[in-house]
Amino acid sequence: MTDPTQDARFLQDPYPTYAAMRSTSPVLPVSSGSGGHTGYLVTGYAEAREALCDARLSKDTAVFFADKGSRRRLHPAVAHTMLASDPPQHTRLRKSVTKAFTTGAVAELRPFIARVTDELLNQWPVGERVDFVAGLAVPLPVIVICELLGVPEGDRPDVRRWSGELFAAGRPDIIDTASHAMADYMTGLIAAKRQHPGGALLDRLIAARDGDDCLSEEELVSLAVLLLVAGHETTTNFLSNAVLALLQHPDELNHLRENPDRIPAALDELLRFDSPVSTATFRFTTEPVTLGSTDIPAGVPVLIGLGAANRDPERFPSPDRLDLDRDTAAQLGFGHGIHRCVGAPLARAEVEIALRAVLTRFPGIRLAEQPEQLRRRHTRLVRGPESLPILT
Template sequence: MTDPLQDPRFLQDPYPAYARLRDAAPVQRVRTGSDGLHSYLVTGYAEARAAFTDPRLSKDTARFFAGRPSGRELHPAVSQTMLASDPPRHTRLRRLVTKAFTRGSVERLRPYIQEVTDGLLDGWAPGGEADLVEDLAAPLPVTVICQLLGVPEADRAAVRGWSDDLFASGEPARTDAASHALAGYLAWLVAAKRSTPDGSLLHDLVRARDGEDRLTEDELLSLAVLLLVAGHETTTHFIGNAALALLQDPGSLARLLDEPEAFAGALDELLRFDSPVGIATFRYSTEALTLGGTPIPAGVPVLISPGAANRDPVRFAGPDGLDLGRDAGAHLAFGHGIHRCLGAPLARAEGEIALRTLFTRFPRLRLAAPEQEPVRRRTRLMRGLRSLPVTW
């Protein structure tokens, strides 16, 4: 199979391609680059779940690419985050971060998330139009994670721009430049938090310890980058995808409007139906293995697709339909195993508050151009919308 990114239809709707791949084999070798690079793509649910926890599939990208010229100039703080590491380093870093990023802290953030959501929606004029992505789905999680990390309001627009550029698929120079701009800014911010404590998450990370073990400067910077980017990109796409799914399914939306408290229970199915992560971040085989009946040699890239796995009919009956009564708690939108998204509780809180508030305040919300296909972002990793015009 050729690189799916070369086919505009894949970016708009990858699910037919995922289904064809999965029907042929839940794990198979595909071309994933114009330079002839091949990877093993995992599209089956059982196989994806197994791959997420298989210790023979490493996330240590620095080790994989050592001695291999890439032609890229990504800043190490972006290319070598906690996500790109294995135990014991990953275990240590995650433990240090978790101390400053607990479920309790997310619960304490809920009033602030509600306040930000209300403030954004207050700007939606009666009988008007808005871009649901630009006017809610994007600014909400950016504002929350910047507040949590202690990013000054005056800098947040620039931070969002650099983060967006990191996912500019097909534009490596733009991505590399953004990685250096973002890392440079966060290095300055870390120094500012060290000299002027403010109780932010970033300041907590400066102080975080595991016994006598502190984060090094490089580790602190890479964690700051990871939390900032991961703390809003996926949530933006989750809110946008979920809102679109509900707007295209008036029956499901009407049932939620009858019981607004049911929005929290609908999150798992909305995440399963259109996962904000299409293909998870890079892994490679450290030794030969067999997955889903497919032999995988040592030393090759392995890509796991939560988007495909969440539509596997072997695990979810009628997977191409939105069913808010479905028990979808086993979805893989947040990954699985030791690398499961650390920020999942925050993403769920933001998604639930945003969707419930949006549709209860604007019960007659509808797509401004229902006959047009929504414009998707050009990235294989994330599945999200560039814009979503709505009216009411």
């Protein structure tokens, strides 16, 4: 069948399509229908969890596309990130950044996150229309990850624009151009920091590269780009989707407003209900693999639908219902296995702090438009609204 993730209507609400596909088989062959590579889409929870841990599903895009004659001109620092690698390379690269996102490291950032959140909310007029995405969901994680990496304040609007363009579904020209702009910028920032070192995460990565030579120069630039982009894109959509879901479920919203200490426990269900990463990053089979009852040949792409898996009724009964008392610790919103999102603790902290502040300071918050009027971002990988008009 044709890949449904290429359809604009699917991008608005993919869950009925996922359910229909899953009822046929939790793993189905799909084709882009535009000369692309035929692959398989995984929509079942058990199959998705298994696929995320299967070493026979490689993420090394350089190997897959080596003889495909691609006309793309993605910058190598964007095309060959840590996300597009396998062990032992992936293990080495991930180890270089893991310490920055431990629970302890994130705890030290919480006062800064709270301060930025308050400063942004101070700009919201009471009782008027505000775009939640532009007013909080975008700037909060951008400011936090840029501060963590040491990106100057004046450069942050460009960084945000290039990052958004990297996810422009169906526009390879825009994506490729943005990849070079982002990589060139990070190359220049690294050079500037070598001249004037500081104490940010990027400075520490530079010191590790120049001292122990544990990273190549290309790997250093690639890690910087990946951390910058992934460090806010997921959080922006996580926060936007969470608020939209709560506004559409007033009983659950009131429950959290009256019991704000329940917010941390509610995050997994909010992640499950509308996953900020709809489809996991690229994988392909290095040998024949059987997922569920589907035999997949070697050398074909496998798309793992994290959003689809999180709505599988075999794992989560009544999956289309938001239930903040549900046990959803096993949801796949941040992935699973060795490639699970390294920045998950930071994203959870940002969303928790932001939700608590919004519900406390604006108890009458409500949607300014009907949900069906909201436009979702036109991208297959991540899922979130382009804008979210609310009344404060």
